[in-house]
Amino acid sequence: MIALFILIPLIVLAALGAIWKARPVHAALLLALSLSLVAVLYLLLGADFLGLIQFSVYVGAVAVLIVFSLLITRPSDETKEIARRPQSILAGLICAVPVLAVLVYSVSYSIGSDEVSESSPSQFELAELGKSLFTTYAPAVMAVAVMLTAVMIGAALFARDFNQRES
Amino acid sequence: MTPLALLLTLSCVLFTLGLFAVLTRRNAILILVGVELMLNAANINFIAFWRYGQAGVEDPNMIGPMFVLFSIAIAAAEAAVGLAIILMVFRHTRSTDLNRLDSLHG
Numbered sequence: 001m002i003a004l005f006i007l008i009p010l011i012v013l014a015a016l017g018a019i020w021k022a023r024p025v026h027a028a029l030l031l032a033l034s035l036s037l038v039a040v041l042y043l044l045l046g047a048d049f050l051g052l053i054q055f056s057v058y059v060g061a062v063a064v065l066i067v068f069s070l071l072i073t074r075p076s077d078e079t080k081e082i083a084r085r086p087q088s089i090l091a092g093l094i095c096a097v098p099v100l101a102v103l104v105y106s107v108s109y110s111i112g113s114d115e116v117s118e119s120s121p122s123q124f125e126l127a128e129l130g131k132s133l134f135t136t137y138a139p140a141v142m143a144v145a146v147m148l149t150a151v152m153i154g155a156a157l158f159a160r161d162f163n164q165r166e167s
Numbered sequence: 168m169t170p171l172a173l174l175l176t177l178s179c180v181l182f183t184l185g186l187f188a189v190l191t192r193r194n195a196i197l198i199l200v201g202v203e204l205m206l207n208a209a210n211i212n213f214i215a216f217w218r219y220g221q222a223g224v225e226d227p228n229m230i231g232p233m234f235v236l237f238s239i240a241i242a243a244a245e246a247a248v249g250l251a252i253i254l255m256v257f258r259h260t261r262s263t264d265l266n267r268l269d270s271l272h273g
Binding site for chain 1 (some may be wrong): 169170171172173174175177178179180181182183184185186187188190191192193194196197199200201203204207210211214215217218229232233235236237239240241242243244246247248249250252253254255257258262263
């Protein structure tokens with residue numbers, strides 16, 4: 001519980017940095033920090049396997065992919081982004097703050113009123129997870145496999161430079 | 168404050184931060200950063216409800232972690248396709264600034 005109180009502000013701070021930093025590479029690295037702190041949160045909550053998956057997939061693949069595409073596109077318009085900021089920040093706040101208010105209100109309305117019993121926190125059993133993954137959820141696994149294949153082909157097709165073929 | 172309420176509040180805050188990033192950023196890649204934050208907020212909800220939500224209900228299939236597992240796989244695929252599209256747009260316009268993509272502007 002104390003660890004939660006330490007970890008949660010760190011996650012929020014890292015996410016704040018990720019959305020606030022004007023320099024894109026800093027934003028991407030702070031996103032990686034925030035995602036790895038969420039992985040620590042999963043470990044803390046007892047979902048060990050998911051924490052490791054979160055770390056390897058999000059930090060190892062997605063964040064690295066984002067950093068690499070920042071390297072390729074080399075965004076140089078930091079100054080323009082800063083100059084445009086006041087209006088966009090105002091518009092963003094007008095849209096985001098009501099959403100936050102509604103979400104927090106609904107959470108406090110449904111949770112805060114009555115006591116949620118914490119008698120039996122669930123245990124994470126990797127063997128059970130694997131068993132049900134390939135029995136109960138086998139169709140979903142196959143669908144994800146087909147989707148990943150399609151994504152791989154599609155991403156390779158998109159990322160290919162068609163102009164290079166002529167030379 | 169129960170741990171469940173704490174985690175749900177964290178998820179709300181993360182979702183709103185991601186939404187704010189999506190609304191205010193101009194760079195398409197940084198918008199994708201916001202989308203990743205929002206997806207993570209949803210995953211935290213699943214884990215929180217799996218860990219604390221069910222009062223003594225047996226859950227042999229572990230539905231919460233299973234959802235997160237599939238969600239992570241789909242989020243990775245989404246990031247790959249999104250970045251590939253952004254790279255394709257970059258090759259056309261030499262920029263990832265979304266304000267430049269106004270050729271359909273009336």
